[in-house]
Amino acid sequence: MEEMSLKVYNSLTKKKEEFVPTEKDKAKIYVCGPTVYDYIHIGNGRAFVVFDVVRRFLRYLGYDVTYVMNLTDIDDRIIERAERENTDTQTITVKFIEAFFEDTEALGIERADIYPKATDHVQDIIELIQSLVDRGLAYQVNGDVFYDVSTFASYGSLSGKRIEDLVAGSRVAVDESKKNPLDFTLWKSQKPGEPGWQSPWGMGRPGWHIECSTMSMKYLGQTFDIHAGGVDLVFPHHENEIAQSEGATGKKFVKYWLHNGFLQIGGEKMAKSLGNFKTVREILKKVPTEVMRLFFLQKHYRSPIDLTDQGLQAAGSAANRLNRFYQKLQDMVMTEAPLEEESLNEKELQVLNTHRRLKSELVEAMKDDFNTPVAVSRLFDMVRELNALLTKDNLMDGERALLSQAKQDIEEVDSFFGFLRSKGSGANSELVNGLMEILIDVRKELRSRKIWDLADKIRQELDKNNIALEDKGQETAWRVK
Ligand SMILES: [Zn+2]
Structure with a gap:
């Protein structure tokens, strides 16, 4: 029987296509990572798990996989949170990058090969923006640089949107400085109190979209195999990435675009305002x-x-x-x-x-x-x-x-x-069982000597760690809550 080749659904062509990598036996994958201003939510968790499985399966098939995930560590939301907590942006990003690694590890996700940070690549980003300006695809107004979408003929091809419809349906307040309401920011001029970097357009910081174009091409080449993310990133984020990258290189940016579907909670959209917002760490408890x-x-x-x-x-x-x-x-x-x-x-x-x-x-x-x-x-x-x-x-x-x-x-x-519990980890492992037996024994001994406060302390501390003790006659059972 002839073996079937790998087929992937490409969001760009809206078809299942045979996977033919740019370089034989290699697979170069870029997945949009988190903006590190908060704990990742369970919707992010789903995306990171499914693309972890994609990566592992490609490796199973024998591909030599390079897997890159960016960390957006400069963004409006990071600046806002730092202001709210009276601290600097770095304190926020260091904390949430660490939390991100803990949470993805807890989801059984393998580490990416590279986790580039936006703030480590500002020079690369400036160079890419400059090449867009040089090619007449971007323009500067008062220290801000915008991408001129009218110069990119196939703008809208990933999301299936037409520029005219987008403009007509656009509810964003018209920014007088932009030529077209759809033009998006490549470089933002610095406001008082905000972090900033030197650039040909003055002090400022990169926009979000250009960060992903820069770092994906830097580590995977101007054309690479798979770019993935949640379906909510199709427009404008990925649409803009295509315009920036292909505008700058004149080459095809990505061969296969993969997008995962939405996650709902109890039939409703997950939102902080609805009170059903769930973080990965909350659920994994x-x-x-x-x-x-x-x-x-x-x-x-x-x-x-x-x-x-x-x-x-x-x-x-x-x-x-x-x-x-x-x-x-x-x-x-x-x-x-x-x-x-x-x-x-x-x-x-x-x-x-x-x-x-x-x-x-x-x-x-x-x-x-x-x-x-x-x-x-x-x-x-x-x-x-x-x-x-x-x-x-x-x-x-x-x-x-x-x-x-x-x-x-x-x-x-x-x-x-990644369904099998490895020995030595997980609630049912021999190690945990052994330790629980010791604790239950000690507690029994304390109770028999009427040292109630210490016996209760064991129960309470276990309870804090989501382990319940149940006394049934002479026996005590335990379970993870
Ligand atoms: Zn991205």
Whole structure:
């Protein structure tokens, strides 16, 4: 059977296309990162998880992947927050960059190869703006520099918007200094009290869009393979990135644009004003990493997703089922046994063939624009097929070899899913279990000696860390809340 090639849905052409990278066997990916003025919200979390899976799957297919994610560390919102908290912008950005790394790690996301910061690239940004000015695509008014969208014929091709419609529908107050209301800022002149850098147009700071054009091309080249982000970034951010980059280089900027769908909460748009705004760290206090990832990946990345308690619970029991299965598999297959098909009986051979078919369907689904809902359901089909063997007390050699193969396969596909709890981490690990046993023992001892305050302290401190103790007769159980 001929293997299917990887297909990705390109937002630019609105079609699924075969993935053909600019350089053979390499994949260069840029994902728009956070503006570091607050904790990342669960919608950001979804985007970072789905593109983490895209990256890992490309690596699984054998591509040498370079993955770049920018950190926007100069922005109006950062300046506002610094003013509100009576501090400087750096104090804000250092704090939230650290929080960003903690939160993405807690989501099981692998680190990018490069995390360029805007403030480290101001010179590069100035050079790109200057080349746009030199080419007559940008103009300066009183220390501000704007991109002249009328000079870029294909402006609007990514978002499918026409300049005339945008102008007519534009509700932004007309800025007298701009030639056209759609012209966007490349360089902002410095206002009193704001951070600023020297430039040919005076003191000021870069706009957001030009930052991504500059840093993506600097690290991945003038034409690279995948540019990704949330669907809310299509317009104006990504539209403007194309205009800036292609305007400056005259070359195609990005081959494939990937956008993930919106995240809603209980059927409503997530917004601070609606009081349903959820940060990643808030949710991860209650929801383990693998459950969050499974919840996201049960939906296709381009579809909207609705975060509900029921949805999380369902993902939770599925993740538990998978991990219980994997735990058992690990216990039963202590040593790796080579699989010799000729030694299998007919029934074992049948199980093996079904297992292989499911695994190949899983991979094919991933190759079809990262169809994770189908891929995840194939993984659970694999678990169901193999479960029958795990209930046996004595395994035949053939069965053991088969399970050993299955274990390898499941670990292999988990290299891009990230659903399996690693030993030594997660609430059910041996280490945590062992430590909890010690604490429960000490508390029991304290109670028997009537040292109530210390015994209560153990309960209270555990409670603060979301661990509940439940006394049932002589026994005490614990659970993560
Ligand atoms: Zn960006």
